[in-house]
Amino acid sequence: MTTKITSNRTEILAGVSSFLATMYIIVVNPSILSQTGMPFNAVLTATVILSFFCSLMMGLYAKNPIVVAPGMGMNAFFTFTAVKGMGISYQIALGAVFWAGVLFVILSVFNVRTYIVKAIPTQLRFAISAGIGLFISLIGFENAKFIVDNPATLVGIASFKDPIVITFLIGLFITAVLIVRQTTGGIIIGIVLTTLLAIPIGRLWGDASAINFGNAQLVTWQGIFSSPDFSLLFQLDLVNSLKVSLFPVIFAFVFTDMFDSISTFVGIAEAADLYDENGEPQNVKKSLMTDAVATLLGGILGTSPGTAYIESAVGIEQGGRRGLTAITAGLLFLPFMFLSPLLSIVPAIATAPALIIVGVFMMKPIAKINWSELDDAVPAFLALALIPFSYSITQGIIWGFLSWTIIKVSVGKSKEVSLALWIIDAFALVALFWGH
Numbered sequence: 001m002t003t004k005i006t007s008n009r010t011e012i013l014a015g016v017s018s019f020l021a022t023m024y025i026i027v028v029n030p031s032i033l034s035q036t037g038m039p040f041n042a043v044l045t046a047t048v049i050l051s052f053f054c055s056l057m058m059g060l061y062a063k064n065p066i067v068v069a070p071g072m073g074m075n076a077f078f079t080f081t082a083v084k085g086m087g088i089s090y091q092i093a094l095g096a097v098f099w100a101g102v103l104f105v106i107l108s109v110f111n112v113r114t115y116i117v118k119a120i121p122t123q124l125r126f127a128i129s130a131g132i133g134l135f136i137s138l139i140g141f142e143n144a145k146f147i148v149d150n151p152a153t154l155v156g157i158a159s160f161k162d163p164i165v166i167t168f169l170i171g172l173f174i175t176a177v178l179i180v181r182q183t184t185g186g187i188i189i190g191i192v193l194t195t196l197l198a199i200p201i202g203r204l205w206g207d208a209s210a211i212n213f214g215n216a217q218l219v220t221w222q223g224i225f226s227s228p229d230f231s232l233l234f235q236l237d238l239v240n241s242l243k244v245s246l247f248p249v250i251f252a253f254v255f256t257d258m259f260d261s262i263s264t265f266v267g268i269a270e271a272a273d274l275y276d277e278n279g280e281p282q283n284v285k286k287s288l289m290t291d292a293v294a295t296l297l298g299g300i301l302g303t304s305p306g307t308a309y310i311e312s313a314v315g316i317e318q319g320g321r322r323g324l325t326a327i328t329a330g331l332l333f334l335p336f337m338f339l340s341p342l343l344s345i346v347p348a349i350a351t352a353p354a355l356i357i358v359g360v361f362m363m364k365p366i367a368k369i370n371w372s373e374l375d376d377a378v379p380a381f382l383a384l385a386l387i388p389f390s391y392s393i394t395q396g397i398i399w400g401f402l403s404w405t406i407i408k409v410s411v412g413k414s415k416e417v418s419l420a421l422w423i424i425d426a427f428a429l430v431a432l433f434w435g436h
Contacts, residue, residue: 006321011065014320015328017187018067020346021314021354022329024143025051025069026336029303032075036083036090038302041229046301048228048337054294054306055330058323062286065316065325066268068294069333071307074256078304082249093249094232094299095241100253101296101305107258108289116258118280119420120266124400126365127380128263129270131387131396132310133362138388140355143348144168145211163206164218167197168349175353187318187354194350195219211348218349222341232302253295255427257305259394261291264308268316270365310393313358375411379404398428 030043047070054068082093120128141147146165150156158165175190183189202208202217209216241250265288268274269281276282287308294306315325336342366384370376383400387393405425408416 006319008324010319011322011324012328013185013188014065014315014318014325016315016332017185017191017318017354018065018309018312018315018320018325019329019332020188020191021311021351021358022051022067022069022309023333023336023346024348024351025072025309026333028072029070029075032079033090033304036079036093038090039229039231041226042232043303045228045230045337046232046298046303048333050294050297050301050303050306051333052330052337054290054297055326055333057293058287058290058308059326059328059330060323062283062290063323064274064283064287065320065322066264066287066312067309067315067326067329068290068306069309070298070303071257071260071305071309074253074260074307075304077252077256081252086246086249088246088249089237091235091237092241092246094236094302095238096246096249096299097253097305098236098238098296098299099241100250100257101292101294101299103250103254104257104292104295105289108285108292111285115420116262116424119418119424120262120401121379121404121416121421123369123376123380124383124397124404125266125270126368127384127400128387128393128397129267130363130366130369131384132263132267132313132393133359134384134388135359135391135393135396136310136313136362137356137359138391140352140359143355144172144352145349146352163201164198164208164211164349167194167201168352170194170197171350172353172356175357179357185318187314187357190353190357191346191350194353195346198347198349208347218347219345221345224339224341226338226341228337234300235302236299251430253305256394257291257295257307259397261288261308263393263397264310264312267310267362268313274316274321311355311358313362314354317358317361375407375413378407398432401425401428 026044026047029047030040033043034040051069058064058066058068078093082088083090145158146168147155148158171190171194174193175187178186178190199219207216208218212218265281265284274282291308298305369380379400382403383396386399387396390396401421401424405417405421408414
């Protein structure tokens with residue numbers, strides 16, 4: 001193992017950092033899934049339980065510092081494609097999530113997913129890590145409303161006269177200076193200070209109504225206690241979700257979750273040097289099994305599939321290297337089953353600087369890409385660029401795989417395409433044509 005020895009204090013601080021970077025899912029996931037008719041509070045309860053249990057499993061069983069929670073992107077697919085697009089009930093969609101989880105477990109038991117990890121060419125691993133770094137930085141800039149949509153140019157930069165943007169930039173540079181000075185707990189300090197700086201918005205200056213659900217104040221206090229709602233527990237429809245017409249839904253959950261989790265493990269391992277003696281992401285089989293259980297539990301508890309979170313890189317860059325990081329983050333989720341209103345204290349602009357700084361760290365492997373050999377460089381660049389440009393880790397890795405295969409075969413280097421990669425390419429093509 002190349003895992004560095006760290007103190008419990010460092011691991012706990014890292015766990016707090018990872019939690020602060022991922023806790024948005026507690027509110028965001030219910031806000032998306034509730035559009036299917038699922039009760040908001042019930043989805044929130046399911047989100048917390050899944051994040052708590054599976055993050056603990058990742059720490060205790062897989063011994064990796066990676067947080068697990070319902071996946072962004074898959075909750076949108078669940079809501080807008082499966083339920084609203086195909087006109088099925090959320091109970092049937094939950095059944096599809098469960099069966100996807102069953103397939104995950106089978107693939108993990110027989111080590112198929114581990115073989116898939118090994119099939120990813122080293123050059124693409126470097127590119128995936130850097131691409132994910134760009135992606136989570138983009139999420140940070142977007143959460144801070146610094147990068148906004150622009151009809152003329154697709155994206156643009158917000159007005160510097162906006163108090164929200166000014167506060168975010170101050171928080172970003174404070175966090176950057178703390179990190180450069182190697183201040184212990186620098187990311188957490190940055191989040192706290194940015195939250196404090198955001199308190200005057202809507203009170204003394206500025207208006208956050210456009211981004212805070214009509215509330216002029218960016219930092220709000222909505223009380224402490226909220227009773228958990230278990231009404232979605234075991235509400236999945238196991239029979240009707242096995243209809244042939246729903247196989248594409250199950251397949252989409254399987255494919256998307258598989259490559260999101262694999263690329264997360266590979267990206268984090270590359271950025272943090274979390275490899276075993278064989279050069280593979282540490283404890284990858286157990287980590288993938290944890291991810292499979294998270295998907296299966298999603299259907300049972302009443303939420304979209306659970307997956308490893310790339311935002312875990314926040315805690316890893318804070319120094320987390322062991323399972324205690326994930327255990328700490330998992331434990332921090334549990335109180336919010338009762339204390340969810342407290343989440344309103346930390347606004348998105350306070351965690352955005354952390355995501356951007358992590359993006360900086362995750363760009364390290366870009367220097368390892370063999371840019372002088374274009375048959376390596378072109379597929380690597382496509383994977384790197386398409387992850388943020390398509391706003392999808394899955395799309396970036398699919399096109400990285402496909403372009404690697406096409407180019408290597410075309411230039412007489414077919415030996416560099418493994419049998420496993422050929423199989424992955426076949427599934428990638430099915431996913432592309434089935435999904436569009």
